[in-house]
Every structure is written in structure tokens, then in C-alpha cells.
Amino acid sequence: MKTVLFVGAGRHQRRAIMQARDRGLRVVAVDRNPDAPGLAAADVPETVDLMDVDAVTEIARRHAVDGALTVSADRAVPVVAMVTERLGLPTIGSTTAHLMTHKIGMRRTLAEAGVPQPRFAAARDLREGRAAVGTVGVPSVLKPADSGGQRGVFRIDSRDDLDAHLHAALAESKSGEAIVESFVDGTEMNCIVLARDGEATVLTLSDRLRPPGIGFGVGWIHVYPASIYGDQLALAERVAVQAVHALGLRNGIAFPQLIAEPDGGIVVVEVAARIPGGQMADLVRHAVGVDLVDVALRQALGEDVPDETALPRFSQPLAIRFFTAQPGPLPTGVVRRIGSLEPVLRADGVVQAETYLQVGETIRPVRLDGDRRGYVIAVADTNVQALARAEAAARLLSVEVE
Ligand SMILES: Nc1ncnc2c1ncn2[C@@H]1O[C@H](COP(=O)(O)OP(=O)(O)O)[C@@H](O)[C@H]1O
Numbered sequence: 001m002k003t004v005l006f007v008g009a010g011r012h013q014r015r016a017i018m019q020a021r022d023r024g025l026r027v028v029a030v031d032r033n034p035d036a037p038g039l040a041a042a043d044v045p046e047t048v049d050l051m052d053v054d055a056v057t058e059i060a061r062r063h064a065v066d067g068a069l070t071v072s073a074d075r076a077v078p079v080v081a082m083v084t085e086r087l088g089l090p091t092i093g094s095t096t097a098h099l100m101t102h103k104i105g106m107r108r109t110l111a112e113a114g115v116p117q118p119r120f121a122a123a124r125d126l127r128e129g130r131a132a133v134g135t136v137g138v139p140s141v142l143k144p145a146d147s148g149g150q151r152g153v154f155r156i157d158s159r160d161d162l163d164a165h166l167h168a169a170l171a172e173s174k175s176g177e178a179i180v181e182s183f184v185d186g187t188e189m190n191c192i193v194l195a196r197d198g199e200a201t202v203l204t205l206s207d208r209l210r211p212p213g214i215g216f217g218v219g220w221i222h223v224y225p226a227s228i229y230g231d232q233l234a235l236a237e238r239v240a241v242q243a244v245h246a247l248g249l250r251n252g253i254a255f256p257q258l259i260a261e262p263d264g265g266i267v268v269v270e271v272a273a274r275i276p277g278g279q280m281a282d283l284v285r286h287a288v289g290v291d292l293v294d295v296a297l298r299q300a301l302g303e304d305v306p307d308e309t310a311l312p313r314f315s316q317p318l319a320i321r322f323f324t325a326q327p328g329p330l331p332t333g334v335v336r337r338i339g340s341l342e343p344v345l346r347a348d349g350v351v352q353a354e355t356y357l358q359v360g361e362t363i364r365p366v367r368l369d370g371d372r373r374g375y376v377i378a379v380a381d382t383n384v385q386a387l388a389r390a391e392a393a394a395r396l397l398s399v400e401v402e
């Protein structure tokens, strides 16, 4: 029996852990939180801070694991890479893991490879920050160099905006660095790329719609297939593959985030080296029939990933609508009562839905990924119809607030 280590055991990992066990694997899982839902699902739960690489390596060694992975947790990606590298297990390598999680290193590497991207400059303090905004111009986007989930991400329209937000962006960065990028207008897209033995294949490209205002970076709707076509579609797929190669990923799942500009251009926002959160694995499963968790487990264990497992089997239009506050389907306020999910699940085209809402919690206007309190996935003959179905189904969840 083979043993696999999950680094991080939160809500997103739990299902993957159960899937690994169903496959006959023994699962060791680590998380700092003793109540993490994934720990209860593992054969061997270990409570440890996953940023403590020595401690995680020791656990991996003690349980003689055959491979390690993470699902959805960006900060675990370098840890998995370092642990597997130290133990001589299948690995993406710590260099690639760093470039895939540190936005400044990533931008410099992509620039050298000629991958299209926004203008950018790095900043560690106010003086550098002002200089960066001077170089890049406004509007721009300020972000921590190494964080995720939209934490510490701000749109900058003036020097005052920079002065007001730089501190918050730096505070979210482990290395105390921020990046300023030119703001790119257009349609944001998520791409899922699978690299096998150095060859990268695009599995899905989907639109990622965002709310107006302060939550401008949060994906609150996904629509597959993406709305671009023709030359721009071909360019997007080329750029996604080129970015994955430039960052050095030879075996693994990559998550390039792109923006399609109105003039036909494509720019890279960032590329992650993991199964994304936010139901992207569900998107891939329903849209093209590829099981990313199965692929990730095989790659973590150094097993072959045959074409039957790796390549799209069909193309099913769909839309994912997250439960978020107005102008999303939820009201804002303190939750008093949550209606049944049944009407949502029974609605036309719905293939999956879930909510994480709890009585007593406060629903706020969307600002972070964490403000998404569940989702509904609907399929249809076209992406436009799928979106209408997902929107209609989402409105069937009744939530009372005060
Ligand atoms: N240069 C940019 N131009 C326009 N929007 C951007 C830019 N950079 C980031 N964003 C928006 O902010 C979101 C979060 O930025 P990202 O770099 O992906 O950080 P995170 O690691 O938090 O996901 C993106 O998905 C996108 O919607």
C-alpha cells in the first residue's frame, strides 16, 4: 500500500483526501488547526504548522510517504516542493515552486521569456512604492509579492491611494515585498494546463467574471468555454503554455490567470502550480471530464498519467455562480435563517451546489475570495444559457438576515 502526504487539510483538501483513500492509498495529513476537516478524513492526522518545513519533512520521513501534494493552498506549494526534494520524491522543484508563488520572481522570469504581461515594479517601502507607481503609471494594481486569495490587493488611481494601502499590502507578504502593476482592462480568464514530461496541454479556458468596486479581483462567476474566439483564443492558449514552460513546470497542474484585452491582446496575471480552489477542479470535471485530483495523486506518486486520464473527453458548457452579497444573490447582514439547498439542486441544469453559510455569520459586500459562501454549477447547450441557469438557480436559496 502506498502512502501520500497532504500538506494542509482544510475544506478544499477534505474531498481530495477521501478520494485518495477510496483509491486505496494511506493518507497522512498535516494542518496547524486540530479541527481542520481534512484531518478527520485522514488515516494519520498530524497537527503541525505547515510552514515548518523541517517538521513536515520529519513527519513525511517517519511515515515513509511515497509522495506529497497540496490542493488549493498556495502557501503549501513551496513546502511540498522542499519536502519532496529533500526526500528524493517526485517534485516540481523548489525553484519552480518559488517562481509560481512569488509574483516578483515570476514577473522577472516571464519578462525574460518574452511572455506578455503588465508593466511592473517591486516595492519594499513607501519611497520604492512611489517610485514604482511613477514607473508603472496609474491606474495600477498593488499586491503583496507572495500572498493569495485577493488579500492585500488594491487598485491604485493616485499617489494617495498608494500611501493609504501600501502598508496593508506589505503586511500580507511573508518577505515584506509588494508589486505594482499596470491595471489591465479586459475579460479575465482562468486556464488549467497539465504538464507531463515537459509537455504542457491546455485542458480548459474559462471566463472569470468579477464584481464592480472593491472586490474587483474576486471571481464570482466562472463561465466555460471562454467567450473569446479565433486568433485571440489561439493566442491565449499559446501564452498559457509559454508561461508554464518559462516557469519551469515539467510535471504538474498549472493555473495560469490571463486577461483578454479588447484590442485582441493577452496578458498573464499570474500562474499557480496547484489545483486551484474556488471549484475550478469541479469546473474541469464537469466541462471536459478530467479528474484533477486523480491526476495530481498520480503525479505526486510518480505514476504514469495516460492520455485517457489526462486529456479532455468532451466539452460541456457550464457556469458556476458563487453565493456572494449583492449585486450577487445574497443579502448583506447577520444571517438569521438559511433555507434549504433542495430547490437550487432541483433547478434546470444544476449538477452541483453547496453552501458554507452559518447562522450568526455576517454577510459582507464581496472583497475577498473568502466572501464566497457557496456555489451552484449549471450546465446547458451553450455557455450563455448555462450562466442564465446558474443565476436563476442561485436566487432559489433563501437567506434571511437582520
Ligand atoms: N495587473 C492587473 N490588472 C487588472 N487586474 C488585476 C491585475 N492584477 C491583478 N488583478 C486582479 O486581481 C486579482 C488578484 O490578483 P492576483 O495577482 O491573481 O493575486 P492573488 O494571488 O491574490 O490571486 C486577479 O485575479 C485580477 O482580477
Ligand SMILES: [Mg+2]
Binding pocket: 149, 257, 270
Ligand atoms: Mg490569483
